[in-house]
Amino acid sequence: MTMYKIRTPIIFILSFLFSLICIMSFNPRILDASSNLSLEISGPDHIIKRQDYITNSQFFLDFFTATDSDNNDITNQITIIQNDYQGNANKTGNYAISLQVEDDEDNKTTHDFTIEVTKNIIPYLIIDQQHMLLHIDEEFSQNDIIETLKTIDEINNETYIFETLFDNYTNNHNKTGIYNLSFYLLSETGEDYYFYLTFEVIDEDLHLIEASPSVFNHIIDWFTSWWWTLIIPSLILIGIKKES
Numbered sequence: 572m573t574m575y576k577i578r579t580p581i582i583f584i585l586s587f588l589f590s591l592i593c594i595m596s597f598n599p600r601i602l603d604a605s606s607n608l609s610l611e612i613s614g615p616d617h618i619i620k621r622q623d624y625i626t627n628s629q630f631f632l633d634f635f636t637a638t639d640s641d642n643n644d645i646t647n648q649i650t651i652i653q654n655d656y657q658g659n660a661n662k663t664g665n666y667a668i669s670l671q672v673e674d675d676e677d678n679k680t681t682h683d684f685t686i687e688v689t690k691n692i693i694p695y696l697i698i699d700q701q702h703m704l705l706h707i708d709e710e711f712s713q714n715d716i717i718e719t720l721k722t723i724d725e726i727n728n729e730t731y732i733f734e735t736l737f738d739n740y741t742n743n744h745n746k747t748g749i750y751n752l753s754f755y756l757l758s759e760t761g762e763d764y765y766f767y768l769t770f771e772v773i774d775e776d777l778h779l780i781e782a783s784p785s786v787f788n789h790i791i792d793w794f795t796s797w798w799w800t801l802i803i804p805s806l807i808l809i810g811i812k813k814e815s
Contacts, residue, residue, distance in 0.1 A: 612637045612649065612672050612682035619697040619723060620660070622690040628657040631686065634698060637672040648672050656686045663688050692722050695773070700725060702769045710744045711770065717756065726764055732757040740770045747772050 614635035620626065629651065636646045653669035670682045693715050694703040700723060705711050713733040720726045733754060740750035749771050756764040 610637075610639050610672065610674055610678050610680045612670055612680060614670075614682060614684070615699045615702075616684045617687065617699055618684065619687045619689055619692070619694075619700075621692050621695055622661055622663055622688050624695055625660045628654065628660070631656075631668065631684075632670075635670060635682070639674040640678075645672060645674060648674075652681070656688075659688065661688070663690060689722070692719050694719065697723060701767070702771065704771045704773055705744070707745055707747060707772050707774045711740070716752075716768070720756075720766070725766075726756060727758070727762065729758045729760060729762070731759075731764075740772075744770075744772060747774055 612635060614631075618631060618634070632649065632651075635649060636644065637649050639645050649670050649672045651668070652671045653667060656666040656668060659666055664687075666686045666688070668684050668686060670684075671679060673679045693709060693711060694705055696704040697719075698704075703711075703719075717726070717731055717733065721728055734757060736753040736755065738752045738754075740752045743750055749769060751767065751769055753765075753767040756766070758764075
């Protein structure tokens with residue numbers, strides 16, 4: 572019993588010291604949620620544009636953002652490294668675009684997408700099949716929606732019953748803003764579709780899209796830019812005639 576009484580405090584002290592050493596040497600790693608962030612460009616993969624409206628060749632940059640690995644906004648550092656859309660705004664077809672962004676540590680990432688120029692659609696732009704830009708003077712009716720969805724191959728060419736679930740667009744179609752519409756389309760063949768669309772109502776002051784200029788407008792633009800080439804020689808000729 573005497574030996575046992577002597578050894579117990581020693582074992583206890585050694586155990587205590589070992590535990591203390593373990594606690595002091597333990598360095599817990601705190602996981603930061605932002606550590607999983609990476610350099611990224613966020614934006615659409617597909618933009619459909621109405622053929623008869625001409626946009627700036629870089630209009631699509633308004634729909635993209637970029638962040639670095641620290642979640643800092645570096646959208647203003649996005650550059651265009653390929654733009655097949657430029658010069659083809661009024662020609663139907665699919666055009667490849669490639670964007671790139673570089674952070675302060677020289678890391679780079681890219682984002683590829685396409686712009687499809689098409690005709691016979693009412694929206695100015697359709698972004699990723701769900702976000703549609705509409706002019707303030709045009710009411711996008713249920714039939715217009717169905718025909719547009721057919722044109723962009725979202726639904727089959729059938730007859731549908733339109734069943735609205737949520738709609739804050741119809742009563743605000745003549746007011747600028749962003750609205751939503753959710754609905755079912757019930758086909759006569761029994762095939763049903765569900766959609767949740769975003770409608771962005773814009774006016775001409777947005778300057779995002781400009782109608783293709785007419786020949787008359789081209790003549791006016793030329794005259795206002797080069798009027799002096801007509802006026803100055805005329806004044807010179809008048810002066811010469813007066814002197815003679």
